[in-house]
Amino acid sequence: MRIQAWLALAAIAGVTDCTAAAQGNDTNVFPVLSIRGQNLTNVTISSVNPAYAIIFFDRGAKRVPLSDLPDFLQKKYGYDPAKAEQFEAEEQRKKTDAFAKRQSIRIESEKAQRATDWPEWRGPNRNGSGTSAEVLASSWPPDGPNRMWVTKGLPSGGSSSPVVANGRVYVYIHQREAKLDTVVCLDEKTGAIEWQRDFPVPMVTLHDASGTPCISWGRCVIMGARFCYCLDAATGVVIWEKDSHLPSKDPGLNGPRQEVCSYFAIVADVAVVLCGPPLGYDLQTGKLLWQAAEGGGWSGANSSVSICPGDRIVYTGQNRLS
Secondary structure: OOOOOOOOOOEEOOOOOOEEEOOOOOHHHHEEEEEOOEEEEEEEEEEEOOOOOEEEOOOOOEEHHHHHOHHHHHHHOOOOOHHHHHHHHHHHHHHHHHHHHHHHHHHHHHHHHOOOOOOOOOOOOOOOOOOOOOOOOOOOOOOOOOOOOOOOOOOHHHHHHEEEEEEEEEEEEEEEEOOOEEEEEEEEEOEEEEEEEEOOOOOOOOOOOOOOEEOOOEEEEEEEEEEEEEEOOOOOEEEEEOOOOOOOOOOOOOOOOOOOOOOEEEEEEEEEEOOOEEEEOOOOOOOOEEEOOOOOHHHOOOOOOOOEOOOOOOOOEEEEEE
16 A cells, blocks of 8 residues: 655644633634635634644644735734734743753753663663763673663563663563553662552553663653653652543544554653644643644554654654654
């Protein structure tokens, strides 16, 4: 079967505070709306600020400058070029300040992270390669490297990979028949269990889940079988927990027992994960900042995003890349 795919890089930045247009008002819903000569169908104008409007239509969502809207809508929303310019300048200042703050926090976090750490799926750069220049060994014993420790008695299940950060080893275990998501933290040198957290799963899922933990900024974030978890990486204290709402978020995943097998990626201070469609959570608070308009289908529940320069992501979906 010939599969058509296209690539569109999506910015991570969330929508700024804006004055909401009245939801459900017929004057904000249009079967067809022409914007810069392009006819968009099934349009809903969901929010407006002095500079732009957020609109949803049958092919997704987009931010549209008020100056691009038809004259009657510019009048309706009180478009003023001077106010729009002032708003955009203030918005850019806030973004610059927020970026500087993120960079400061990121630098401090990177200072604490060791070159030998493997803090997320496929390593520190998500490319299967470490950052340490240290040579592991010039030769290996016939039986492989010496075993430093073995930890017995852990539950089993799922296909997650362990990660290492700041002297600790983290692993996620999906106990499918027991209907539990389990996160275990062990001492890297001894294998002693430092903490273990169990989370109930509402049903026996179709398959084993395999979300690999991601350690960033003192947080351990995991995509479980159905729920997202954010724990304090040192203590295991739950910071926030979110329901992915599968399959209702994605009509391409219509099995009531559908599990998720994705891994978090941290982009700036946003925790991004595929749950059918990609979701972006505030890492510190767990607030859902955004959700892609289109579903991701099976591919979107069994893969992870790739991070691109400029705080952008690429992700796979149903017969496409986005």
